Amino acid sequence: MTADVEASLPAGQEAFAIKCRDVCRSYGKLKVLSNLNLTVPQGYIYGLLGPSGCGKTTLLKCIVGTLKISGGHITVLGKPPAFPGHDVPGKKVGYMPQDLALYNEFTISDTLSFFGRIHGLTSKETQARMDFLIDFLDLPQKTSLVRNLSGGQKRRVSLGAALLQNPELLILDEPTVGVDPVLRAKIWQHLVEIVKTGKVSVIITTHYIEEARQANVVGLMRNGHLLAEGPPDEVMKMHSATTLEHAFLQLCENLDQVSSKRDSTSQEALEKSQSFESGRDESRPILAIGPGAAEEVPKYSADWKVRAKHVMPKWRNIAALMIKTLVRMKRMPGSLCFQFLLPVIQVSLICLCVGGDPKGIQVAVVNNETSSSSYSQSLLSFLDNSSVEQVPLSHSEAFDGIYNGEYWGIIGFGKNFTSYLTKRSVYPL
Numbered sequence: 001m002t003a004d005v006e007a008s009l010p011a012g013q014e015a016f017a018i019k020c021r022d023v024c025r026s027y028g029k030l031k032v033l034s035n036l037n038l039t040v041p042q043g044y045i046y047g048l049l050g051p052s053g054c055g056k057t058t059l060l061k062c063i064v065g066t067l068k069i070s071g072g073h074i075t076v077l078g079k080p081p082a083f084p085g086h087d088v089p090g091k092k093v094g095y096m097p098q099d100l101a102l103y104n105e106f107t108i109s110d111t112l113s114f115f116g117r118i119h120g121l122t123s124k125e126t127q128a129r130m131d132f133l134i135d136f137l138d139l140p141q142k143t144s145l146v147r148n149l150s151g152g153q154k155r156r157v158s159l160g161a162a163l164l165q166n167p168e169l170l171i172l173d174e175p176t177v178g179v180d181p182v183l184r185a186k187i188w189q190h191l192v193e194i195v196k197t198g199k200v201s202v203i204i205t206t207h208y209i210e211e212a213r214q215a216n217v218v219g220l221m222r223n224g225h226l227l228a229e230g231p232p233d234e235v236m237k238m239h240s241a242t243t244l245e246h247a248f249l250q251l252c253e254n255l256d257q258v259s260s261k262r263d264s265t266s267q268e269a270l271e272k273s274q275s276f277e278s279g280r281d282e283s284r285p286i287l288a289i290g291p292g293a294a295e296e297v298p299k300y301s302a303d304w305k306v307r308a309k310h311v312m313p314k315w316r317n318i319a320a321l322m323i324k325t326l327v328r329m330k331r332m333p334g335s336l337c338f339q340f341l342l343p344v345i346q347v348s349l350i351c352l353c354v355g356g357d358p359k360g361i362q363v364a365v366v367n368n369e370t371s372s373s374s375y376s377q378s379l380l381s382f383l384d385n386s387s388v389e390q391v392p393l394s395h396s397e398a399f400d401g402i403y404n405g406e407y408w409g410i411i412g413f414g415k416n417f418t419s420y421l422t423k424r425s426v427y428p429l
């Protein structure tokens, strides 16, 4: 595999599937990626290696566009991830996350069909790919429910979903965990095959460091930095190691020794001095790491139509999500009942607590106007008699009734109410 790397890299921006420059990302005060530089040439398998917690998953999430970077810039298949009109994230990328995003109520077939719909595959295309992937990934029957699969089988379904639409870029976060060695070899063989066309690129993380020897390029990461980047054989040679693991250990030890000896020297300089890059022949196709020569950050722009289209949901996604909801409801009748009953219960409880409209409130009415055409009579006729029960009374009866708690209130009109109101509307103050 490393022989391929000896061929010259194609020049120009298009030759790179992924380019990360001075990428920084923090979670609150925790700085996970700091000034990270990484390059994945098109048509290569890039093995991203490093100890647990060094920031590999965070980097992959930034590359796929599900996490925003706090500094630097990333270019994926020619544009920044999540750029309007760019299919990253989207059908150009197959992403297998570390935390599997599968629906337990789905069968394997439902799962792959869902992703097929999201990526705009016809049902015939999805069916053909499904048959291939079930056979290739040694999955159980396609009618098997995801919740009944083992951890390893679930990971393989997730890998199948990433491979489904034959994407230009595969981003695989530990795809071989829990997979038996035979199938692991088969998966690597498949990756090697698909990158041979030169149109597909792969970035893969793995805890089985030695399997990354099949990658064209490996990047060794620690504490959010890339310590070295190059073909596996070259990295091993550079550190006089027979295994990648040994090379990585050697690299870390050298770094620790030098940094303890030369506290005054900056970390960046140390990494540079120890990195694969520092010892390489400039003519060789080893990828640059570290800040390197200042690169001009390309400016990307999209017109308003593309931006508007980007924020609008796609019909096929809406359809896929509706079908997904229907399938889940069908598989979970209990939750279906709950989903429909819950709003009814909530509304009933609110009505019970707040209560309905008050009824039969007895109010004393003292009307000193006698004419049936007076305004006071008209006003009283507008009152809602189901809530307010009007009790016509004299002035003294009304006040006695209020005093004795028989009425909630008094509505009173003077004998000149109509004439005064008319005057007031004719001669406003």
Ligand SMILES: Nc1ncnc2c1ncn2[C@@H]1O[C@H](COP(=O)(O)OP(=O)(O)OP(=O)(O)O)[C@@H](O)[C@H]1O
Pocket: 027, 030, 032, 050, 051, 052, 053, 054, 055, 056, 057, 058, 059, 098
């Ligand atoms: N959402 C988050 N909020 C806060 N901290 C996080 C979050 N996700 C990751 N981290 C922290 O960021 C650091 C890097 O995590 P990350 O998952 O990128 O590491 P990793 O190299 O992929 O590890 P592993 O190989 O074990 O998967 C860890 O210290 C982790 O605790």
